[in-house]
Amino acid sequence: MTSTENFSARIDALRKLIADADAILIGAGSGLSTAAGLDYAGEDFRREFAPWIERYGITDLYTSSFYPFATEEEKWAYWARHIWFSRFRTGGTALYRRLLRVVEGKEWFVVTTNTDGQFELSGFDRDRIFATQGDYAYLQSRSGDNKELYYCEEWVHEAMAETKDCRIPSRLIPLHPKTHELLAPNLRCDDTFVEDEHWHQQADRYHRFVRDHHEDRLLLLEFGIGFNTPGIIRFPFEHMALNFPQTALVRFNRDHPDASLEGLDGRFMAFTEDVGELLERL
Numbered sequence: 001m002t003s004t005e006n007f008s009a010r011i012d013a014l015r016k017l018i019a020d021a022d023a024i025l026i027g028a029g030s031g032l033s034t035a036a037g038l039d040y041a042g043e044d045f046r047r048e049f050a051p052w053i054e055r056y057g058i059t060d061l062y063t064s065s066f067y068p069f070a071t072e073e074e075k076w077a078y079w080a081r082h083i084w085f086s087r088f089r090t091g092g093t094a095l096y097r098r099l100l101r102v103v104e105g106k107e108w109f110v111v112t113t114n115t116d117g118q119f120e121l122s123g124f125d126r127d128r129i130f131a132t133q134g135d136y137a138y139l140q141s142r143s144g145d146n147k148e149l150y151y152c153e154e155w156v157h158e159a160m161a162e163t164k165d166c167r168i169p170s171r172l173i174p175l176h177p178k179t180h181e182l183l184a185p186n187l188r189c190d191d192t193f194v195e196d197e198h199w200h201q202q203a204d205r206y207h208r209f210v211r212d213h214h215e216d217r218l219l220l221l222e223f224g225i226g227f228n229t230p231g232i233i234r235f236p237f238e239h240m241a242l243n244f245p246q247t248a249l250v251r252f253n254r255d256h257p258d259a260s261l262e263g264l265d266g267r268f269m270a271f272t273e274d275v276g277e278l279l280e281r282l
Helices: 008-019 029-035 045-046 050-056 071-089 095-101 155-160 197-213 234-243 277-279
Strands: 021-027 109-112 129-131 133-142 183-187 219-225 249-251 268-271
Touching: 008 268, 021 095, 021 197, 021 234, 029 095, 029 219, 029 277, 045 050, 050 129, 071 155, 095 109, 109 133, 109 197, 129 197, 197 219, 219 234, 234 249
Parallel strands: 021 109, 021 219, 109 129, 219 249, 249 268
Antiparallel strands: 133 183
């Protein structure tokens, strides 16, 4: 059933897939948070980062992540606000809470490339979320040698409170508590990314969930996954749908709705419509 067919009919078909499913695996990318209203280049960004836009000419949250700040004091003044804006500012959003209500009562698991913590903030059980690319709520050793993570909310608020002229005091530059090495956000950008004990535990739980349900009526709900890192969720979901005979794939994607593989024989649906409206109707 394709995205061009009747919207109400597809909603009814999706409702039946959810009702009949033995288990539901949610895969989520940045498109889901965009649909939830988390705009990283819009009015909120321009208001909260006005001093940095004026001083450094940054234009959006993503590209500014790579800005070559001259000093650690400038860098961490920016990153404190970046982390707050992305992870702690909004709390859980209505769209994510709506998605939780859709899957409640089912066996479910989440795999996501998002680093904004929206699933956890919106009430999803942290033990059933595999955030493959990290989480803004944590800092790690810059070298990646130490495998511990450090929750940073308190530091973020302190750094923001003491930011002046786009700088923090030198004493607030975050250092490893044992080695005094500089820290970095726990975000996958190169081979220094720290996969701590919890990361590996959640990876095992994800793979165990797939193994346990590969012969069941497994429903794959894929939200906002494009072709930035398709090998993490998009392609594995298609592979599961193609190779598990009772598995159905439902893709919610405004720009890239089609399946890359043929042979799903009615076990694939695509939605390009507004995800918020869709989940509300469900």
